[in-house]
Amino acid sequence: MLIATWNVNSIRTRLSQIIDWINQVNPDILCLQETKVMDESFPVEAFEELGYYVEVYGQKSYNGVAIISKIKAENVKKGFYGCKDFDQNIEIFINQKRLISADFNGIKIINVYVPNGSSLNSDKFGYKINWLNCLASFLDEQDKKDELICLMGDFNIAPANLDIHDPKKYEGGIMASEIERNALNNVLKNRLIDSFRLFEKNTGHWSWWDYRNNAYELNKGWRIDHIYISKELSSKLKSSVIDSSPRGNLRPSDHAPVMIDLNLKDINEDFFEDEDNFFEI
């Protein structure tokens, strides 16, 4: 089962590239970020024609997340819920559409677009850390239900120096600071692991290249898009890769898709053998 995440930086501008990629890769679940479109304007039909269900949580111009899936999503939730920080009802948490979650055969897919944070001395940075703290308490709640989790998306954080092409240059700065890394580790705790690092221990693997300064051509990138999975799923993981090829497209997103291949057959064989659980054209 292929599960992918991709910050597409506008669903409307990138639609044909996304369709091409789906036809090429055939993912079972695709989590999108920065769709930048209100729900009623999301090009749902383009995905339905390919046999996918679509769940969207968007807004005008900024942010926006979506889940495209061959299996119908269950228990779809938009935004944070059931966690103590969200109960404070912080308005900005509601206004910025950055999280959508859904269950697929007992696995909870959580698709996030973590705030960028601008720079460490800005108000936006405080919002980023608050948002991550809220995500941590959201996951604490999920923990109590003993669910298998796949937390994926654009985290806007390089977890380690080897996830940055020039770590010295960016040391302590935005996406590389200890404050952000600690906040991220507090989300992951001991329950979620970085799927990519189960296979690849070396530097030189990037999921984002700045549009500026020929960053892609010079391969000056960062690894800030991640797929974290519950420890219990690690034995089911067949691969975790970054597909950098779409970054070479004409008018590309600045992010590349990341995907895992999960062997879920033995978790619930009946579910996957029941054709009613899949999309019918």
Next chain:
DNA sequence: ATGGCAGAAGCATTCTGA
């Protein structure tokens, strides 16, 4: 220290991103 590049809104230029 700053700008560089891209998208959306909307029609000149600003805001935001990373």
